[in-house]
Amino acid sequence: MTGDDIFEVARIAPAGADAVYGLVAMLHPEVTPDDWAAFVRDHSQDGARPRGVFALRDARGMPHALFTFRVAQTIAGGTTLEIFELAMLRLPGTHLVDAMLRFANQLAVELGLPRISISLERSAAWPQDHDALQRSGFQVDRVMVLGRARMEPTPWN
Secondary structure (H helix, E strand, C coil): CCCCCCCEEEEECHHHHHHHHHHHHHHCCCCCHHHHHHHHHHCCCCCCCCEEEEEEECCCCCEEEEEEEEEEECCCCCEEEEEEEEEECCCCCCHHHHHHHHHHHHHHHHHCCCEEEEECCHHHCCHHHHHHHHHCCCCCCCCCCCCCCCCCCCCCC
16 A cells, blocks of 8 residues: 555455455345355456456455456447446545545556446445546446346236
């Protein structure tokens, strides 16, 4: 950690999934330790495409945020670094979002990717986060809606 950085990035390997499970359980109580371990295994580097799970930890090693990343192909044939929030504890200010943006940019540069797409939970996109995202050159580009599938069959129209 240097300068204003109060968080460090730590990649979460399958063998270390249990070290951050407390944060997962706090924000996603329906996820069991076995579910979490399987998720980390499924989202870890497979050799063909860079992907993984990472945490933002404070100087004591306590995780404050968990994200996944992967490289995706765009419809136009380019590539994009996609980052998805899994869990984030809120703190005053924009320290977590700023740390995540620094990591995203550094990883995109290392991977030679020209674009970054970040998906945050609605609760993480506070007004001060919008300001931090805009200062870093990000803007809202899409809207995602979530719903539950109806389990009874319905005819296609």
